[in-house]
Amino acid sequence: MTYRPTVRGRRLARELRRLRETQGLTLQEVADRLDWSRATVSRLETGQTRPKPGDIADLLDLYGVPSPDRDALINLAREAGQRGWWTAYADVFTGSYVALEDEASRIRAWDTQLIHGLLQTEAYAREVITAGRMLPGPTEIERRIDARKARQKLLDREEAPRLHLVFDECVLHRPIGGPAVMRAQLEALLEFAARPRIEIQILRYDTGAHAGLDGRFTILSFPNPADPDIAYVEGTMGDVYLESAEAIATHGDRFDRVAAAALPPEDSAHLIAEAARSSK
Structure with missing residues (x-):
């Protein structure tokens, strides 16, 4: 089923991109460090794939995001991943x-x-x-x-x-x-x-x-x-x-x-x- 990002999903995607850019990392560098494909990182940053809290946690750990910001973003991933009535x-x-x-x-x-x-x-x-x-x-x-x-x-x-x-x-x-x-x-x-x-x-x-x-x-x-x-x-x-x-x-x-x-x-x-x- 095609994922259609909610407002929360778009907010999370923007924040993930901002965090990566703040760290001065490219998409490929993030992908290499997490043993992901570059496309996987890109899809998360553009809201093209349903965010999994575990994947978001891995990204936040890489970017060194501490709690409570880390917890808030993981919770945002859970909310963004929920299926709405329109599905x-x-x-x-x-x-x-x-x-x-x-x-x-x-x-x-x-x-x-x-x-x-x-x-x-x-x-x-x-x-x-x-x-x-x-x-x-x-x-x-x-x-x-x-x-x-x-x-x-x-x-x-x-x-x-x-x-x-x-x-x-x-x-x-x-x-x-x-x-x-x-x-x-x-x-x-x-x-x-x-x-x-x-x-x-x-x-x-x-x-x-x-x-x-x-x-x-x-x-x-x-x-x-x-x-x-x-x-x-x-x-x-x-x-x-x-x-x-x-x-x-x-x-x-x-x-x-x-x-x-x-x-x-x-x-x-x-x-x-x-x-x-x-x-x-």
């Missing part, structure tokens, strides 16, 4: 996004085409999955529906993440699934918008040129300051994760500009309600 849907979730989303404390997203997956009704999601994924049959479609329902439980947690979404107005009028499906989806969107931890804005058609013209993206933020934000860009040819400070700053500024150009949440709710009433 039961490894055939559906092919990237790291869901594992990272599951630990986020704040989610900001701009979308020009669809209602965000966390807020999709079952009927709307079924239409999107059927049309967009070109799956071979109903079994595969239902499998993805079940996975999306499991993912949406994130919003019902006691400590659910803060969600700030900006949609292009066209999302409200694209008749996915027909009038009844769209009306139910828009009514559900209004219910979500009433939750205290969810903020929804609509960017009007007549806004003209704006900072979001390059397409959809999501920014994930995490409760631990040691974990930097991650910008995620989804595409049919693969997903891109941007983690450099410069890339995050650019996407954060872009999101702020789109949100500033969009209607305030209350006015956006009125526009959503109007679209729901006109969906006949």
Whole structure:
């Protein structure tokens, strides 16, 4: 089963690389001293393999890391190696996004085409999955529906993440699934918008040129300051994760500009309600 690193796994990987570089060692030198392959060390430092506490202990001993830091990092390896609920849907979730989303404390997203997956009704999601994924049959479609329902439980947690979404107005009028499906989806969107931890804005058609013209993206933020934000860009040819400070700053500024150009949440709710009433 392919390992998809969690936020803790990424934090551990960054720390392992920092410790090695502090010691002035190359990947090959570490591999030689532990009788490992260079690829093994590299995969641990890039979060491409599930960390084993024993292996992490060997690395920390080599780097001379004392307790309590040593104990904390070994415990982090245990946490990072735990299998999350999404591993039961490894055939559906092919990237790291869901594992990272599951630990986020704040989610900001701009979308020009669809209602965000966390807020999709079952009927709307079924239409999107059927049309967009070109799956071979109903079994595969239902499998993805079940996975999306499991993912949406994130919003019902006691400590659910803060969600700030900006949609292009066209999302409200694209008749996915027909009038009844769209009306139910828009009514559900209004219910979500009433939750205290969810903020929804609509960017009007007549806004003209704006900072979001390059397409959809999501920014994930995490409760631990040691974990930097991650910008995620989804595409049919693969997903891109941007983690450099410069890339995050650019996407954060872009999101702020789109949100500033969009209607305030209350006015956006009125526009959503109007679209729901006109969906006949």
